[in-house]
Amino acid sequence: MIPRYSRPDMVAIWSPESKFRIWFEIEAHACDALAELGVIPKEAAKTIWEKGGSATFDIDRIDEIERETKHDVIAFLTHLAEIVGPDARFVHQGMTSSDVLDTCFNVQLVKATDMLLADMDALLAAIKRRAMEHKDTVCIGRSHGIHAEPVTFGLKMAEAYAEFDRCKKRLLAAREEIATCAISGAVGTFANIDPAVEEHVAKAMGLQAEPVSTQVIPRDRHAMYFATLGVIASSIERVATEVRHLQRTEVLEAEEFFSKGQKGSSAMPHKRNPVLTENLTGLARIVRGFSIPAMENVALWHERDISHSSVERMIGPDATITLDFALARLTGVIDKLLVYPERMIGNMDRLGGLVHSQRILLALTQAGSSREDAYRLVQRNAMKVWDSYQVAGAASVDFLTELLNDADVRKYLSEEEIRDRFDLGYHTKNVDVIFERVFGEA
DSSP states (O other): OOGGGOOOHHHTTSSHHHHHHHHHHHHHHHHHHHTTTTOOOOOOHHHHHHHHHTOOOOOHHHHHHHHHSSSSHHHHHHHHHHOOOGGGEEEEEEEHHHHHHHHHHHHHHHHHHHHHHHHHHHHHHHHHHHHHHHTTOEEEEEEEEEEEEEEEEHHHHHHHHHHHHHHHHHHHHHHHHHHHHHOOGGSOOOOOSSSSHHHHHHHTTTTTEEEETSOOOTTTTHHHHHHHHHHHHHHHHHHHHHHHHHSSSOOOOOOOOOOOOOOOOOOOOOOOOOOOOOHHHHHHHHHHHHHHHHHHHHSSSSSSSHHHHHHHHHHHHHHHHHHHHHHHHHHHHHHOOOOHHHHHHHHHTTTTTGHHHHHHHHHHHHTTTOOHHHHHHHHHHHHHHHHHHHHHSSSOOOOHHHHOOOOOHHTTOOHEEEEEEOOOGGGGHHHHHHHHHHSSSO
């Protein structure tokens, strides 16, 4: 991934130095198990750890060997032999390249997932804080982008919290799915290596032994993992899109923090653009896109081929690095988001009380009107308000006044009964119930 959208700790997991260190540990742990089984001398296993464990692997030297051998694992083993000496002949006994590559890949994915889970916790904390802050901040809810009925900004945040809490659970499940190890040799039959070696390496590396690995760990696991990252990216995009809509000039109920010295446009000095959430929308597309090649990797030829390899060398680092960056960026957006309660009320009031139309509809039906007649009566008054709004940009006709002056409505409802249906608090009376469901507290 390009540095612009990368954070150092996640990048480090995918560095050549990290990869080769994990390769060494896999091989060295396997040697320990082989020594316990009497397959190789215990002194050889000890020497391998002593010399290889303290070594700094020469990336340029490994690349030089690979240019000749055209094989990355052999290049590494050759360089390791230069470091360890004669006892290196006991390294990689009964193993195949995929044992090292697949186990390493899963170790890296587990490490990356642990970082993503930490990112998720930070995001959840930020969302919860803003939800509590704006639990009772009333704003208009929209369906199809059109004013519907009142909600609170805290409910918008509570929705995001619940969504990312589900994402966290999915990520935990994906971590468990991907945390497997294969040390089963060519075509996965353990013909040249004891299954006990796999068990030992798996435990040492914090993984579980893969039940059936053929010559590779089954790629349905990886498909599920990257699909999960894609779902999380989609949730990021949903929240980012909400912020972008709320920041539109005509709405402006919330906006990204605009720092001192920041510039919104090279041409128009007045601009304050939602650049962070637009960026998040784009990054979500990238992460989501990685799920397709991951799924296409599931169908390999017979016991294995390496058509998956080139894909995973790209999507492993890029998906996790990008999502790590996106989660951190969204956390910053939520943490510093500027919220304008007065603007929210102002926007809601622009439609002259139409947000209460359903309450009048229900009151009419409860008073004896058919639903069809009640809908007609409410709609004909509401359309007068809409028409005045379209002309002036704010309703010059008042919905309450129109209802009070409508003789057909007054046949069913008194003035007091009509006015009673215009209570804003009615729409938010169950906010505490929802918060208790989401956060476990009112």
